[in-house]
Amino acid sequence: MTDVFGTSHKDVHEQVVFCADEQSGLRAIIAIHNTQLGPALGGTRFYPYESEAAALADVLNLAKGMAYKNALAGLDHGGGKAVIIGDPATQKSEPLLRAYGRFIQSLGGRYITACDVGTYSPDMDIVARESRFVTGRTIEHGGAGDSSILTSFGVFQGMRASAERVYGTPSLHGRRVGVEGVGKVGHRLVDLLREDGAEVVVCDVSQEAIDRVRQRHPDVEVVADAAAMAVSDIDVFAPCALGGALTDAVVETLRAKIVCGAANNQLAHPGVEKQLADRGILYAPDYVVNSGGVIQVADEIEGFNMDRARSRAARIYDTTLKIFGIAAEEGVPPAAAADRLAERRMSEVGRIRGIWLGA
Numbered sequence: 001m002t003d004v005f006g007t008s009h010k011d012v013h014e015q016v017v018f019c020a021d022e023q024s025g026l027r028a029i030i031a032i033h034n035t036q037l038g039p040a041l042g043g044t045r046f047y048p049y050e051s052e053a054a055a056l057a058d059v060l061n062l063a064k065g066m067a068y069k070n071a072l073a074g075l076d077h078g079g080g081k082a083v084i085i086g087d088p089a090t091q092k093s094e095p096l097l098r099a100y101g102r103f104i105q106s107l108g109g110r111y112i113t114a115c116d117v118g119t120y121s122p123d124m125d126i127v128a129r130e131s132r133f134v135t136g137r138t139i140e141h142g143g144a145g146d147s148s149i150l151t152s153f154g155v156f157q158g159m160r161a162s163a164e165r166v167y168g169t170p171s172l173h174g175r176r177v178g179v180e181g182v183g184k185v186g187h188r189l190v191d192l193l194r195e196d197g198a199e200v201v202v203c204d205v206s207q208e209a210i211d212r213v214r215q216r217h218p219d220v221e222v223v224a225d226a227a228a229m230a231v232s233d234i235d236v237f238a239p240c241a242l243g244g245a246l247t248d249a250v251v252e253t254l255r256a257k258i259v260c261g262a263a264n265n266q267l268a269h270p271g272v273e274k275q276l277a278d279r280g281i282l283y284a285p286d287y288v289v290n291s292g293g294v295i296q297v298a299d300e301i302e303g304f305n306m307d308r309a310r311s312r313a314a315r316i317y318d319t320t321l322k323i324f325g326i327a328a329e330e331g332v333p334p335a336a337a338a339d340r341l342a343e344r345r346m347s348e349v350g351r352i353r354g355i356w357l358g359a
């Protein structure tokens with residue numbers, strides 16, 4: 001059973017809302033982990049969960065993750081997320097998305113949504129017809145468009161910071177980087193790496209995705225899968241496919257000195273982080289380096305400006321270096337250092353909201 005009220009203060013969620021509209025078939029859960037830094041911001045996942053319990057467990061976990069990601073991205077946003085239960089290919093419709101929009105609106109701005117797995121910018125345009133609290137809309141509708149642009153840029157900044165830490169220079173020129181998954185984020189990362197003079201090795205289960213990269217960069221090497229990539233002669237491993245890429249087996253054989261990629265929840269289990277540290281592999285925490293996307297959509301709230309959003313995402317370089325510094329000083333793995341830094345910001349900056357502003 002999922003414990004909405006949590007077993008430790010870190011797991012307590014401020015608000016969890018179940019929403020249903022029978023005619024359109026909407027069944028959604030909106031979870032707000034905390035609003036210490038401002039309105040909760042996080043995407044809407046449209047997914048055919050096996051059960052209500054599975055959907056609830058996912059949304060609680062994702063909302064908490066967003067609180068930490070937003071805090072370290074320097075945003076004035078708390079963490080939230082929503083899930084719509086169903087198959088987006090067959091169940092997504094205008095009435096369903098608009099019904100969902102009305103529930104978001106009913107929260108009065110405590111939760112601001114965006115795209116996630118199964119939802120796209122044109123969907124957000126529809127949701128926005130019923131709610132003011134929507135980001136990730138299309139550019140034609142004043143939105144930030146495809147968030148993978150700044151996600152890949154942010155991952156690249158995190159990788160440069162990791163290179164600075166390991167090699168003493170942020171340049172990836174001449175380094176061999178393995179990119180697992182060359183979808184929306186991965187293929188843009190390959191562009192940035194090639195521009196910087198890195199050698200690139202890729203793998204993907206989709207031949208179409210591979211072909212697209214090979215068309216742009218014919219000299220990119222292709223390997224069968226992550227296992228083959230791990231044992232190949234790479235300096236950096238960038239998981240950009242699904243979560244759980246860093247399994248015991250991959251870490252045991254990994255030749256890279258750095259792991260830095262876009263995928264969420266890269267560690268297959270919490271023990272993997274120690275294994276990475278024991279093998280002398282520097283791990284750039286996923287939620288720190290992949291925050292460019294949320295930085296991009298958050299900018300929409302001010303009236304989207306790509307230059308401003310890009311310069312905010314560029315700070316991922318400094319944040320990543322700072323986390324490595326804290327990890328070394330305090331003798332903890334980088335992911336633990338990142339959590340500490342996020343919690344510090346939530347508590348120190350969140351606290352000032354208690355200052356009475358007068359009438």
Ligand SMILES: NC(=O)c1ccc[n+]([C@@H]2O[C@H](COP(=O)([O-])OP(=O)(O)OC[C@H]3O[C@@H](n4cnc5c(N)ncnc54)[C@H](O)[C@@H]3O)[C@@H](O)[C@H]2O)c1
Pocket residue numbers: 147148149151180181182183184185186203204205206209225226240241242243262263264290291293294
């Ligand atoms: N798009 C964003 O702005 C964003 C932001 C933050 C985090 N992320 C995370 O980054 C990752 C990539 O996101 P995306 O938007 O590029 O998704 P995507 O679906 O466009 O790309 C994923 C790619 O991985 C490939 N893939 C799937 N399973 C694979 C496997 N076992 N081995 C190799 N390749 C495999 C797919 O074929 C696809 O090409 C995801 O984990 C996502 O949650 C994305």
